[in-house]
Amino acid sequence: MADEDNSDQPVRKSRNVKFMERIDSSEEVINTDREGYQTPTPNERHNIKTKESDDKFDWCGLCYEDFQDPRILPCMHTFCFKCLDEFVEQTSEENKFPCPLCKISTSIPNGGVTAFKSNIYVSAMQASLQMEAKKSVCETCEEALEAQTYCLECKQNFCNKCGNIHLKMKLSKEHHLVNSLQTAEKDGHRMKSYTFCDDHRQEITLYCCDCSIPLCDACQIDSHEEHDLQNIVEYAKETKQDLQNSIDLLNNYLPSLKDRLTDVQLYEKEFVTAKQNLAGVIKARAVALHKEIDDVSDKFLEEIEKEIQVEEDRSKIFKSRVSEAVRFASQQITAANHYISFGSNPDVAAGRDTLRRHLHAAFKLLPVGFIPRVNVIFSSSNSGDTISREMFGNISKRGKLNMDLKQEASYKVPGQHLIRGIAPVSGGKAWVACGFDQRLHLINRLGSRIRTIRLGKEIDIDYVTSDSNDSVYISCRKNRCVKVLNRDVRIRDLAILNDYPRGIALSHTSDLLVCATKSSTYDNYKHSDKNVVMKYTHNGKVITEFERSKQHMKYPRRITENINGDIYVSDHKESCVHVLTLEGRHKRKYTGTEGNLIGEPCGLTCDRYGHVLVTDYKNHCVHLLDQQGQHLCNILTEKDGIKNPFSVAVDDDGFLWLGCSLGMVHIFQYLL
Template sequence: MHATDPRHKTLVKIPVGTNMTSQMISPRGHARPNLRENEETMECSLCLKNFTTPKLLPCFHTFCLRCLQEYVERNAHNQKFACPLCAFECVIPPGGGVDELQTNFYIKAAQTKLKIAANSPCEICNDGSRAERCCIECEQNLCANCSRSHLKMKSSRDHHLVSLTEKKNAGEGQVTSKTFCEKHKGDELGFYCRKCAIPICLRCKVTVHEQHTTEDLSDVASEIRVLLTDMLKCAQGVLPKFHGHLNDITYYNDHLEKEREKLKEEIVEQTKRLHATVDELSRKMVADVEDEYCVEMARLSTRRNMISDRTTSFSTQLHSANQVVCYGSDADIAWNRDSLAEQLQKMASLITPADMIHLKMDFIPSSDVTSAGVGDLIGALKKIRDPTENLKIEEFSSFSVDNSFKAINSVCPVDDGTAWIALGWTADAHLFYRHGVKIKTHVVSKTIDFIARDSESLIMSSNEQKSVGKPGPGFNLDDFATFPGYNPRGIAVTPDGDVLICLAQSAAFQDYRPNHKNKVVRLNSAGKMINEYGADGKLYMYPLRVAVNVNGDICVTDCRKLSVIIVKRSGEFKTEYSGQNDKDGKANFEPRGIACDARGHIFVADGATHAIHMLDHTGKFMRHVVTEDQGLFGPYSVAVDREDYLWIGCRDADTKVFKLNWT
């Protein structure tokens, strides 16, 4: 549909051109804003392969047709979908779906030129003439005469011809095409009606628009290009800010590495001058440095990924915008002036990430080892950590797994935006999209208490069967490990593939007895025992759920002790969290599910106050991220996926999903 149809004002005719250099000239001779060559991309951001049938969205991002169809099929809602890169809301064209979106002829032209050998002959006249253009639709090389004839033929007059010659003339590389009047099919649009603000043909000018003020379309398009070029320059001013943030992260990463080694060396050198009795103090202090920097590096990595993704999105968006402004047809530039200007204003006013928060640590050696106590012989670590990054929570979805009143025992996110859900000690494993659509249900051979995931498959605990297994053919559980006399509860898989399992001698925490020796065990990927935590029965009373933090800490909810117990990988006790005191100074805390994110935060489901607690990596309370005021009731399980979505499984088979937005 051409731009003369008023129902399609938001469609953009794609401009095309040769590879962009540091200084480019528009077809009308205006200087174009600078873009670096490496900001161009010929790969789809979804499949990471060369574009196949590239389609352009209104936000200037381009994707393969097939990739876009699959993405829209999974994510569309109310005939709309969010751009996979910038989340701009796009309307699905009625009738033909995403296939009706505008083809990105710039990318098609670039792909065409890469396939054609230099000095190729014309494929029409066969007289040895050198081909100067290639028709994108027909995939034929044409000389100058055949090119003109091609655009005069009725069957091919609206085709797009890309230049094959390399010249320095202004406008070189623009695809040649014509735009025709919808009313007078054979008449090319050449005028612009000021009153109606639309491109028109000559017959429209002397009939319907006879009394209106009209101008030459090319003059009006030049005027609009000047306006849009200035707006494009403003939008381009945002990109260096993203690059600046990435440079800051790189510098800070190097600084962290150097400072970590410096602190460790200072600590070790000081301890060499002290008695052997302080060796244990030295070890703990080094471990604290490693712990703090491990968490900081994890936070740095997640921030780098976030800003890198935003930078890539904005860069490709800016590149396509430049092509639209500089190479769009006169009719489409005039027709879409307002929509293009609005989009460029949004790009120019895009808010970049806030400045990064830094960790500061210093080692202060003891000044007088002769009079210092044993605990002060080495010195002290001074740690200054600014308040954590700002976190905004928004509810993404809320849905019921079924119509029962059972609690959701476990939520196990998968990388594609889905999660496996186990409900109330049944044999059913449900797979849901995060927006609440059920994909499938598998009936497992044994009742399920908890679902986790290693690098290859799911791993499930069966309290009733006293075993942990992995689904095989027919989704029957093949035993991974059995525990006679113990009931396996929560499971966690460590980054190196080990499996942590909570073991209790009673099926329910209400049946706990003082002589029970409940524990957490660590198995390797083959199911062989590596370590036991709390085997003497003194560390835990009833370990229910377990999670592993980025620094290797093992975090366990004990629903009998009513606390979260954190130990290091070695088993050394680190801290215990027992909730927040109410106004009367009493703690009201019933920990159930637990999860850790990539930044070192710990999330705990509290059934007593109907809230999700967020702790830092040291076990210190930071805030409630979701509460009863947000409709949360009876949270029993919690998980955080790789895209920072917080999944909460509640009583009455309800699931809530929240987006964690870090700035």
């Protein structure tokens, strides 16, 4: 309980609190005179300062403290041994656990967490800092020259001469010598070591581009003579430059990520002021109207608390994502910097693909996007003599988004048909279904058509969606089936239905969700029809059926799954959007807001931050909802040149695709 006295108990900070403290030693300035929420001013932004010493993120991603016995995973992310051991114990299943940072499944070695290698690069960084902080002398030569290198294995200081001898000795030839900054500037290496082939015990000198492995000269003779080989030094140099280019690009985005985090922090601070101001206004109004309205006053205070809680929950979700993006991007930079600075040439060469994959994965989190802001406003009523809720006032929300959608391109599909479905694929392209037709059109973000394919005369396409492999799933209404079109443009049947398939979507577990109706169009709907949502495996086998017994939905038309597992279904007959749990239980329905009721909900999609986009065909607009299904704003309206929006999709690069009447497809910059 928040009011309990825990003064005698040690306080253990949560991971999020410790992360925020590590990221930010903030001195926020909040304008307490204003009501509601406002975007922070530039001065307020600059009052949130980041520790310069923490910019490199050279600390554990689990405890947010300096590394203690750092252990590196196969995905090249590093954590304290103790932290990693506790994490594995809590999360492991079937001898595997997800990396705390990138979530990649990792097998536990035979010796347990102890068997994971120590991160030699973190140790090298720590040794390098110690060498600069305290000058030492060589511990082996009689001249007592100034130490220029430090052996991580022997924990001894050497001058350059003794260090070179140390690496030539049989027992220490594979040791790692960390150079002082002065020495590193001369030979270009922060750490010096030699790597030897496990099979022949010869020094690694080559890299096989065909096999993607470092080699010695004997390996070349044995089995790689006909392969594409490159000198390991040159290959490592190219790899370092390639990684550095990616690091530079990611570093340019990191400040914007931190700005987003700052915005959320300031927004959270405003909750306190807003709650106090709103409560004060309501209480003053209650005193003016005396005891007759005390009951109404209490109800309003409860509603304010509820609405503020919604905003706090939304902010926490957004802050968690931004924090994860900052942490993920920064850890990628750190891991790559370690390899560039201290990695041996073979290590750099061997780790190239993994490091590049992680650096490129970090770009998918960028930019973080927009921060939804909603004002909770109390308005007094001055009419009437009877004390009532209406006379006391009302609570409303006014949303504001710091975003500006810019139209990238438009494309008109031949004919005057309605764009029924859009399925984005890689390369800035999307498959478009127009009308109940047998054709699919592939267009790009420049508004150009690349190709058109026909699925057959008897096929009418109602909707399309796609997966991460660029396979396209097609609901064929009259044929009562769902087909799959792979990247090679080969088509096959996935599922045969007894009902008419309308909207379809893929879940996060790759299951197929299908809106199944008894009539081919909503005009033929009968009250006795049992229209449902079906779930199929990726092989087309039925898993379950939603809502047949409870009958919450009248005519499910389109469907999508959000990142939290909630399922959104647009219902044409009820003019609403149903929200279901992952198991299919009905949670709530969205009908719009006061003065902004949804007219004819059609297309649905979710972006990577959990926002839900709903097209309103009748009112010529697109509703934007938060992850809780609360309305934020209409991001596109008829003023933006939108006419009868029907289908909507967001591609992996953050572009918004909108399909409308008259064969029009509009493409907007959205999460950019």
